[in-house]
Amino acid sequence: MSDWQVGVDVGGTFTDVVAVNPAAGSFRVGKVPSTAENQAHGVIAGLKSVDVPLDRVAAFVHATTVGTNAVLERKGVACGLITTRGFRDVLELGRRTRPNPYGMTGSFEAVIPRRLRLEVPERVDAAGRVLEPLDEGAVRTAVAELLRLGAEALVIHFIHAYANPAHELRAAAIARELWPTPYVTVGHEILREVREFERGSTAAVNAYIQPIISRYLSRLSGELGRNGFPHDLLIMQGNAGTMTVPTASDHAVQTVMSGPAAGALAAAQIGHEAGFRNVIACDMGGTSFDVSVIRDGVPAISAEKDIAYGVPVRVPMIDIHTIGAGGGSIARVDRAGILQVGPESAGSRPGPICYGRGGGEPTVTDANLVLGRLDPAAMAGVTEGVSIEAVREILLEKIGRPLGLDAVAAAAAIIAVATNHLGGAIRLVSIERGQDPRDFALFAFGGAGPLHATALAAELGVPQVLVPRFPGATSALGCILADVRHDYVRTVAVPLLDADASAAEAILAEQAALGRAAIESDAVPITGMVVQHEADLLFSGQSHVFRVPVSAPPFDRQQVMATFVRHYKERFDIELGEMRAMLTNLRTTVLGTRAKVPMTLFAPAGAGGAPAPRATRDVYFAGAWHKTPIYRRDVLLPGIELKGPAIVEQMDATTVVDPGARLRVDAIGNLIITVGARP
């Protein structure tokens, strides 16, 4: 009988697995080291660790970093480009930028090298009119040349193809006859949106990682099949939906940021069930800190991601802002004698000093250890650590002496500066998105999130913190919660009030039909379909678009205008009703909803009497050592309340409750921490 649902998230250090069986009301959580050379090994090992028989798994959803890593390390495949005559360098020229505002240095390599970028005669104008017909012979010649040069994947990207894709479609048909692999990416099919560099880059990234994703997924599917899994694997997307392996193989770019997106989705749903509709989700691991803003139970979506300098990807994704800060962030005293934490990171190798892997620079994790917040004996993934005395010595030498502090004060200063830095970054992320962080709860996950969340919330003036049942496995859990999802966009670029309503309705209907057909062919068990439409708008003269929900049919221009003006006023406190609104893009999302997994499943059984601490430890808070009780997470049953200071330990995370804060365990086993006054 198929009764288990399994989610697997492969991260840089660990592969996390969550398996649930809603009917039986049971679940299992596993964590194994990631296997960088072939992530499939880690996935299989993770499955074994939770001991769920694969023939009893109904759905298996997987978030992978294979594609993202290939771009970051420039280890994608040899990829050819066929483009409009005069424009082969678009991917290399970008939008005339430099990596940093200051410093005239840096370097950049386009994902497709110049020798594999070829041009053909053809031209369409901005209105979609053909100015020069496609030279089909030239397409054939270019295809042959790219094959001769060893290209494995191909991108066809023409200027203004979003307005009229006929040339791209014809060139693709010719290329597909001749191309020996299925890896042909057509620009407008990946993203039907204006801006040649961004659309081209999105298509190029897709092609660059497509064979790698495709091979990886077919290998993994094969492994799973051999191990008895009877169904199709589902793949997580950056938009927090899932897709099938064939779709993922065609739309490989959709896998970018899929792990963090799954985490944001889980944060939204767990937060919602715990009674927090507005949360800021903070995922802090060893090297990075991912922030996403969730309002009314829905993670914000945007299409403005740059995977790396000069490599934009404009498909819609959960709006996740990554800050280079984590447990591995290195502390140093700069030339001006000011303490700085990050952005350099010791990563997981050599890692913090206390990991004993040869790290010699003091990190946030080292500071936490010296302050008694981490238990040296219980550090995940570390077998032989270094003595606290040794860590303290280095902290004193590198941070304490230059600042005139002892080792403990130096460690406390590192945590205070790191907290302030992270708080500032969260505030900018939320403000850039038009939100005041004080209206939110902080949802802390990842191995290091719950360690800092209470102090971070105090820093931001956020009243409450939510730490889910399994902070380290939140992204894996998110995989289980995801719906099947397909997104579509079409650039129209007309004044809103002059827009042809029936044409807009036709575009939205076409996009909805495409989505429905895709979901039907996905053949994933679903409980229903949901179609959502949105419009990107701006006031004539502006360049940042503003997205609002729309309903159609009928496409009511006046109503869209009113919604736009109202949302704009809410966001910026500026009224611009007198300006001319432009309708830029029409977007459609089609969801195939999957059966919901109730979070009550994770509630620990029993109800709380006063829990007994496992131990007490001296922990340093706000200038003094406090005798602090240490609890095992699994003794914190629903209904229990505690006062800070307290520390809660579990396999994959440590939660710190500062003095003055109060902790309560809610009905589904989340820790709800009410933050005290800011120190």
Added chain:
Amino acid sequence: MTLDPVQLAVIQNGLKQVATEMDLVHEKTSFSPVISEGFDRSNGIYDRLTGDVIAQGEIGLPIFIGVMQFTTQEVIRLRRDLEPGDIVLINDPYLGGTHLMDVKMVTPFYYRGKHWCYLSNTGHWPDTGGMVPGGFNSTATEIQQEGLRIPPVKLYRRGEIDQDLLAMVLSNIRVPDERIGDIKAQVGAIKVGERRLTELLDRYGVETVDAAIVELKTRSERQMRAYIENVPDGTYHFTAYLDSDGVVFEKIAIRLDMKVAGSDIYFDFSKSDPPCAGPMNAPWASAKSAVYVAMKHIFPDVPINTGCFAPLHVAKPDGTFLVAEYPRPVAGAAAEVSQRVMESVFGAMAQAIPERMFAAPAGTSGNFSIGGWDPEAKRHYIMYMFSGGGYGGWWETDGLTNGCSSVGISKTQPIEILEQHYPILYEEYALREGSGGPGRHRGGFGVNYRVRLLRGTGKASFVMDHGVVGPPGIIGGGEGGRNEVAVCQSETVTWPEHVSKGEGYPLRPGDWVQVRTPGGGGYGDPRQRDPAAVQRDVAYGRISVEAARAEYGVVLAPSGEVDASGTAAARKGAHAA
């Protein structure tokens, strides 16, 4: 009072954040694409008494690093009558400014009823009137031709906008309705700054923040001095050239004598050329700021506050074109002259510390515009394009291709967006082959584009530079490719008299303009370049086989492989010669 290390770090971060939040709100709500896409804006916090910069957003446009404090200082000097809620509007280049398009707002900030600092910002308006739309006119000979000059006047009095003044301003500029949006965006940024600064002071207390500001200034100065101490003492000379002023076709020289003594640097520009007739004069504020920006590019991790300028002594070179006085035209000050001032600083520093320098970048904003009438859309239009160029090779590797101007951080508009809005067609938008200055690490490449007018009539203008002398290389590296412009009217191609500058070329349907922007200078002897890197540039079509041989001494076999013995012989021969 003494501050603990944590307070110092968090107040530094907090002040910077106030300015950054102002920058973000300003950018997101602007109508001017030069602000929203080009990030041509800056926001900051300035001292109540001296106007010195306390903090400025790191994502603001670099040239405003110094300019904003100079403007604020002029407002302090001239407006003794400011009250809470007042906002001063000013764009006068001669009063701590750049060009007329940079319109600033300055407001006194009060905390608990006491004047605590100034909040100021600036945004590039697409137009302030004048003889050409957009304000970049290469042939103006007096400021009145460039646009509306606004002295420090109160746009807001005690929180109320002065409708008379607003009407006066809007009546003198093009596309006034969109400027109302820009004014709202600029005021919105100031309001955010007021709220955030109040919160910061509530949290840490005035006394602590005041003490931190003094301390941060000291620290910033100490940091800059620590870097300068590693620069060998001595006097270094460098001369940088502008092609012409657009009116008289003659090179204009910036002659810098840079004296490094201990932890101080003395910049002497007094031997530079006298004021010019055309718009290539620089208000002293913008020339001096350019020195600051150049130093920030060389030592990027020094935080922006007045302390980091203290070791930089920039003498005012009266009588030169770097000290523009009324009514000298100044439209090229920010976009071109300031970049050449920076080039002179880069060039002088490259002699002192070549191991951590970069060769000259393209150094022009590549300002190109077509204005005209579109019969299909039935409207007048002005199209701008600011193009990039190559950056210089540097100590680690080759220079970036198509980098933005060294005073800016602005992106170009996508070609598809330009073609949506204007009756033009880009036939080519490509890497400019062969333009990177040869070197052990070569310069990055410029851009090569051709744009054709499709319908109606138009006029093309351009204010560019580095067409007569290319961006120089350092320690044996060669010059980057020079800026080239060709105009085709009725099938006849002409090259402008001033090479990189020209005004009002009438275009008819089918006529076109071709622009090739400069490449960056090379770093080090090109004959020491790794032959495999040269071979790759040839394989990628970035340089020719002939250039590989002539400039790099790399001989390629017919198969495309490096001919090792031929290369060794060519390189040896070159050294013997």
